[in-house]
Amino acid sequence: MSQILPVEDRDLSKTERVYGVLRRRIRELILPPGAPLRKEEIALELGVSRAPVSDAITRLAEEGLVDVFPQHGSFVAAIRSADVREALFIRAALETEAMRQLALRADAKIIRELDDNIAAQTKALSQGNLEQFYDLDEALHAMIFGAIEKPRSLRLLEAARAPLDRVRRLALPEEGRPEQTLTEHRSLVDAIRSGDSEYAASAMRAHLSAVGRAIETKLPDIEAAHG
Amino acid sequence: MSQILPVEDRDLSKTERVYGVLRRRIRELILPPGAPLRKEEIALELGVSRAPVSDAITRLAEEGLVDVFPQHGSFVAAIRSADVREALFIRAALETEAMRQLALRADAKIIRELDDNIAAQTKALSQGNLEQFYDLDEALHAMIFGAIEKPRSLRLLEAARAPLDRVRRLALPEEGRPEQTLTEHRSLVDAIRSGDSEYAASAMRAHLSAVGRAIETKLPDIEAAHG
DNA sequence: ATCCTCATATTGACATGCTAGTATGGACGG
DNA sequence: CCGTCCATACTAGCATGTCAATATGAGGAT
Numbered sequence: 001m002s003q004i005l006p007v008e009d010r011d012l013s014k015t016e017r018v019y020g021v022l023r024r025r026i027r028e029l030i031l032p033p034g035a036p037l038r039k040e041e042i043a044l045e046l047g048v049s050r051a052p053v054s055d056a057i058t059r060l061a062e063e064g065l066v067d068v069f070p071q072h073g074s075f076v077a078a079i080r081s082a083d084v085r086e087a088l089f090i091r092a093a094l095e096t097e098a099m100r101q102l103a104l105r106a107d108a109k110i111i112r113e114l115d116d117n118i119a120a121q122t123k124a125l126s127q128g129n130l131e132q133f134y135d136l137d138e139a140l141h142a143m144i145f146g147a148i149e150k151p152r153s154l155r156l157l158e159a160a161r162a163p164l165d166r167v168r169r170l171a172l173p174e175e176g177r178p179e180q181t182l183t184e185h186r187s188l189v190d191a192i193r194s195g196d197s198e199y200a201a202s203a204m205r206a207h208l209s210a211v212g213r214a215i216e217t218k219l220p221d222i223e224a225a226h227g
Numbered sequence: 228m229s230q231i232l233p234v235e236d237r238d239l240s241k242t243e244r245v246y247g248v249l250r251r252r253i254r255e256l257i258l259p260p261g262a263p264l265r266k267e268e269i270a271l272e273l274g275v276s277r278a279p280v281s282d283a284i285t286r287l288a289e290e291g292l293v294d295v296f297p298q299h300g301s302f303v304a305a306i307r308s309a310d311v312r313e314a315l316f317i318r319a320a321l322e323t324e325a326m327r328q329l330a331l332r333a334d335a336k337i338i339r340e341l342d343d344n345i346a347a348q349t350k351a352l353s354q355g356n357l358e359q360f361y362d363l364d365e366a367l368h369a370m371i372f373g374a375i376e377k378p379r380s381l382r383l384l385e386a387a388r389a390p391l392d393r394v395r396r397l398a399l400p401e402e403g404r405p406e407q408t409l410t411e412h413r414s415l416v417d418a419i420r421s422g423d424s425e426y427a428a429s430a431m432r433a434h435l436s437a438v439g440r441a442i443e444t445k446l447p448d449i450e451a452a453h454g
Numbered sequence: 455a456t457c458c459t460c461a462t463a464t465t466g467a468c469a470t471g472c473t474a475g476t477a478t479g480g481a482c483g484g
Numbered sequence: 485c486c487g488t489c490c491a492t493a494c495t496a497g498c499a500t501g502t503c504a505a506t507a508t509g510a511g512g513a514t
Contacts (some may be wrong), residue, residue: 265494265495266495281496282498284496295496296496297495297496297497298494298495298496299494299495299496300493300494300495300496301495301496382490453513
């Protein structure tokens, strides 16, 4: 078969490729909550056998993005309030602790990269490019974990972000929320620069509390929409 | 084949059964760091095919307990300082945040269960039953996540504990460390009882800092032992 | 109309065969 | 004696076949 693949996917295993494709579709709601995942169909579409599709779905199930009912079917997980809140809990736990460590060891190089990211966020937002803004948002948070060399934690963070992304995409952002987010991001970098770990941790806590409040306003609608 | 299985494993999938067996052997160092995991052999021993063994090993690899070298073999992961420190980082992040929440909502029933656990720890330690003491230790930490209803976080915690367990088992406990641990556990429960979330978080931070110091004294030996 | 019964279709879990990539050790050249 | 090359053995990843469990819907009984 040996189909042509995008360069970035060249040396990925088929399982990882399938995982990436499905995960993106779920996060972006192309596959909405409740949608059935037919292995045979997915395998055919992506040009692989059922085995890597099963492996990918197992992994998504472990992350909570897919519900598997043995001998019945696999479905995109519903957006449950409890799951969303726990995802935010995990984010808060990991990211405040990360800030605590980063503030104590941030060097000039890292600070510069963070500042560059903030500049790019500012530009993206002024141009009204929300998709790029959110990508930079994710990159900023990832840079924090890169700086303190906690790759496994970064992976857990990414898993925790997925449920939150789905909520964000289900409702339009509140008026002025992206601007407020940018302000909070600036505060995060300033807090890292200060070298005060308590202050850095509280800046992240404040940021995620704001994220939590924004999400809580959306949850009732979502719950109502599909039980 | 239909072999007789322990009751507790009755309704588990074969993958989960294999996962549990391998995980326990790795944590308890029955399978030491570097040991090869021969799928065929394991499959034969446990009376299953290679498929569930492969799935179980994939899962262990995601937790960092196994290193997989494609087309070469799968081996019990070496105990790397960076991994151990990150595991403790994750524990600190999740458990301090959990304490923060639990202090705000702990009711009498939960407090009673925690007190019962402490009593059992005291008894186990006075009898010199260290294995039971460590089981109760793990149960205490698990109860915290049960109380705040964060099942996914509990799972992450359990994954984070495994590398730390391996370190603990590789070296005898320092003189008096178990007694000190019990004292810290008492402080944790007292902190929860106080209802002060900052105090509760700092009690957990203090406990895990002590765990960290105990582990750091052992790491050099371990590093030296097997690169 | 409502509740069973049961044939059917569909699925996940598992078994097993195949392919291609990698380390290893021995033969060979220096 | 030492380094290089290559045949070999072994592996993970993948493909595919099988099976048992479940939902579904038609048909019959109450």
